[in-house]
Amino acid sequence: MIPVVALVGRPNVGKSTLFNRLTRTRDALVADYPGLTRDRKYGRAHLSGYEFIVVDTGGIDGTEEGIETKMAEQSLAAIEEADVVLFMTDARAGLTAADLAIAQHLRSRDKVTFVVANKVDGIDGDSACAEFWQLGLGEVYQMAASQGRGVTSLVEYALAPF
Numbered sequence: 001m002i003p004v005v006a007l008v009g010r011p012n013v014g015k016s017t018l019f020n021r022l023t024r025t026r027d028a029l030v031a032d033y034p035g036l037t038r039d040r041k042y043g044r045a046h047l048s049g050y051e052f053i054v055v056d057t058g059g060i061d062g063t064e065e066g067i068e069t070k071m072a073e074q075s076l077a078a079i080e081e082a083d084v085v086l087f088m089t090d091a092r093a094g095l096t097a098a099d100l101a102i103a104q105h106l107r108s109r110d111k112v113t114f115v116v117a118n119k120v121d122g123i124d125g126d127s128a129c130a131e132f133w134q135l136g137l138g139e140v141y142q143m144a145a146s147q148g149r150g151v152t153s154l155v156e157y158a159l160a161p162f
C-alpha cells in the first residue's frame with residue numbers, strides 16, 4: 001500500500017505550496033487568500049526513492065463552531081485517512097490559538113504526526129520554532145516550503161517506516 005501523507009494546518013501556513021513542490025504541479029491553488037483550497041486534493045509524489053500520496057486540505061482555523069464547517073470537516077477526514085500527518089504551522093506568525101486547537105485534536109488521534117514550522121527563510125528558525133514545542137507533539141521540523149528547504153529530509157524521516 002502506498003502511504004498517504006496529509007498536509008494539515010490553519011489557512012495560509014504553506015500547505016498548498018508544499019503540495020505543489022511534492023507533486024511538481026500547480027494544481028493545488030496557492031494564494032494569499034486563506035482557505036482557498038476548499039476540498040481535499042490528492043497528488044502523487046516521488047521523492048528520494050519514496051512514493052506516496054499527498055493530500056492538500058483547505059485548513060482548519062479552530063474558530064468554527066465545534067470545527068464543523070465543510071472546510072474543517074474535510075481536514076478532519078484527511079487526518080483520518082492518512083498514514084502520516086504533516087501538521088504545518090507558520091514560524092513567522094508564531095503559535096496561534098488555531099494551532100493549539102488543531103494540536104489538541106491531533107493528540108486525541110492515533111496518528112503519526114510531524115510538526116512543521118514553515119517559512120523559516122530569512123528568520124532565526126531555532127528561536128522562532130521554540131514555542132511550537134508547546135503543541136505537545138514532539139520535535140518541530142523547520143521548513144521553507146517555497147524554497148524547498150527541509151522538505152526532502154523530513155520526507156525521508158517521516159516515510160522511512162513505510
Ligand code: GDP
Binds near residue numbers: 010012014015016147
Ligand atoms: P495554505 O493556505 O496553507 O495552502 O498556504 P499557501 O501554500 O497558499 O501559502 C500561503 C502564503 O504563504 C503564500 O503567499 C505563499 O507564497 C507563502 N509561503 C508558503 N511557503 C512559504 C515559505 O516557506 N516561506 C515564505 N516566506 N512564504 C511562504
Ligand code: MG
Binds near residue numbers: 017035036037
Ligand atoms: Mg491551500
